[in-house]
Amino acid sequence: MQFKGNTDQSSARYWDDLAELYQKETRISTNDFHYGPLLPGDSILQLLPNIGKNSAGIFQCLEVGAGAGQNSIFLAKQGAQCIATDISEEQLAHGRKLAKKEKAEVDFRRVSMDAMGDLGKFDLIHSTYALPFSADPQKVIADAAAMLKPGGTLLLTTGHPLYAGEWLDIGDGEEGLFLPDYFQPDPDVRMSLDDKTMSAAQYRPVSTIAEWIHSAGLVIERLLEPAPMPIPEMSEGEILENVPYDSPGWRELYPQLARIPVVVIFKCSLAK
Numbered sequence: 001m002q003f004k005g006n007t008d009q010s011s012a013r014y015w016d017d018l019a020e021l022y023q024k025e026t027r028i029s030t031n032d033f034h035y036g037p038l039l040p041g042d043s044i045l046q047l048l049p050n051i052g053k054n055s056a057g058i059f060q061c062l063e064v065g066a067g068a069g070q071n072s073i074f075l076a077k078q079g080a081q082c083i084a085t086d087i088s089e090e091q092l093a094h095g096r097k098l099a100k101k102e103k104a105e106v107d108f109r110r111v112s113m114d115a116m117g118d119l120g121k122f123d124l125i126h127s128t129y130a131l132p133f134s135a136d137p138q139k140v141i142a143d144a145a146a147m148l149k150p151g152g153t154l155l156l157t158t159g160h161p162l163y164a165g166e167w168l169d170i171g172d173g174e175e176g177l178f179l180p181d182y183f184q185p186d187p188d189v190r191m192s193l194d195d196k197t198m199s200a201a202q203y204r205p206v207s208t209i210a211e212w213i214h215s216a217g218l219v220i221e222r223l224l225e226p227a228p229m230p231i232p233e234m235s236e237g238e239i240l241e242n243v244p245y246d247s248p249g250w251r252e253l254y255p256q257l258a259r260i261p262v263v264v265i266f267k268c269s270l271a272k
């Protein structure tokens with residue numbers, strides 16, 4: 001099957017097919033805000049704005065490519081009013097069930113990040129590892145910027161371009177990263193479990209994303225390339241408490257994750 005690029009239809013089918021396995025195999029905490037596999041959560045990174053009531057009333061949040069919306073559930077439990085959007089009804093169904101179990105109120109909506117339109121005005125727009133699946137990531141950032149309230153924050157976590165590299169055996173039991181082209185990385189094409197649909201993550205140079213943020217009228221307040229938590233030195237209890245996103249598959253990749261960043265995080269606000 002030839003890959004022609006993600007469309008809303010192919011993404012929805014791919015993620016609907018994967019949702020059950022993804023939510024079963026990955027432990028995603030709702031007691032912290034996560035930034036990706038094996039990474040410290042916000043209780044350590046401290047990037048979230050203050051989620052108290054703002055001067056105009058309730059603190060309003062929008063999540064883009066939310067999956068089951070664990071981050072929105074966490075924010076709702078802190079008192080924020082949350083909308084969680086995703087293209088996959090199956091991912092959203094997991095989210096609705098989880099929110100009910102956690103007694104958290106989150107408005108789960110099927111919305112493509114590539115056609116968000118105007119969903120309102122928000123104090124915080126956040127997205128964790130969804131942007132690489134967009135057909136037009138520059139527009140996603142511009143649309144998000146247009147929905148920020150003055151003083152609002154865009155907290156964007158996306159795939160790091162180094163992650164597009166391939167680990168090769170370089171002899172003597174050593175592995176090295178081979179990245180054929182940092183500026184034009186090949187898309188990471190994946191087949192759905194039922195072998196019927198393809199989806200691809202497209203990584204971009206950090207400077208490209210920074211330019212998109214700049215042209216959307218935003219300024220970058222913080223840029224992080226976080227290293228994973230020191231999993232091999234931690235007890236299972238410590239991992240459970242301090243690592244909000246974990247799975248057996250990602251643990252196997254720890255030796256690689258410890259050497260290159262898996263995500264880049266941009267904390268942005270509207271330029272004055």
Ligand SMILES: C[S@@+](CC[C@H](N)C(=O)[O-])C[C@H]1O[C@@H](n2cnc3c(N)ncnc32)[C@H](O)[C@@H]1O
Binds near residue numbers: 129
């Ligand atoms: C790697 S998962 C991350 C989910 C969630 N943010 C998390 O951290 O668990 C990527 C998510 O992006 C969603 N997605 C893919 N294409 C999308 C699109 N065009 N619009 C909205 N969501 C999309 C998928 O359905 C999936 O839930």
